[in-house]
Amino acid sequence: MTPNFRNSAFTIVSILLCFGLIGCESNFKDVQKMGFAEFSPSGDADGINLKYTDSGRITANLVSPKMLDYATVKYPFTEFPQGIHLTLYDKDGKETYIDAKYAVSHKNTNLIDLQNKVKISNQKGEMLETEQLYYDQKNEWFFTEKKFKFTSPKGVSYGEGIDFSKDFKKVNSQKISGEVQSSE
Known part of the structure; x- marks a missing residue:
């Protein structure tokens, strides 16, 4: 592999990983909320x-x-x-x-x-x-x-x-x- 291809592949993987983490953040917050005991009046x-x-x-x-x-x-x-x-x-x-x-x-x-x-x-x-x-x-x-x-x-x-x-x-x-x- 040439250095340019290696740098480009690393950049693309890094960008995809960042988007993946950002996309999971909102789901993670939803999962966290499920652990809270929210209640409403009876x-x-x-x-x-x-x-x-x-x-x-x-x-x-x-x-x-x-x-x-x-x-x-x-x-x-x-x-x-x-x-x-x-x-x-x-x-x-x-x-x-x-x-x-x-x-x-x-x-x-x-x-x-x-x-x-x-x-x-x-x-x-x-x-x-x-x-x-x-x-x-x-x-x-x-x-x-x-x-x-x-x-x-x-x-x-x-x-x-x-x-x-x-x-x-x-x-x-x-x-x-x-x-x-x-x-x-």
Whole structure:
């Protein structure tokens, strides 16, 4: 073989190999996607207004423009991508209001993850604002490690990290600052 033919054959084989690899790239990406466990909701609801009861008494009222239910996945959850308004009722009929721009309820753990401009308030004029707040449904307990602002008739305080009962009767806060009027 002459050097020109050898160089030409090498060039042609190299070009064909490059085209072959480029052509396989899109197929390879399709094969990779098959390994991902993509899932879609098993339930999809618009404009929901759910009332939860216990022994004939309403304990909560959940209102949301959109609900996606992922009940058939390994770790089932319900997503509220457009936010929620939740009203909790205690045994005496006192109400606690919760608003969030996004929420996820995890079915196995009974935890609700509230995110994006979360506000929780009650009829006594107490209000907590934060960017993320968890609610333990079983123990009726809220908690976060994020920064928060707590407003009450006695004053305003700020902090980072807090946990409390749904009626604000028991509150444990961390790194708190602000001015609060004494009851004395």
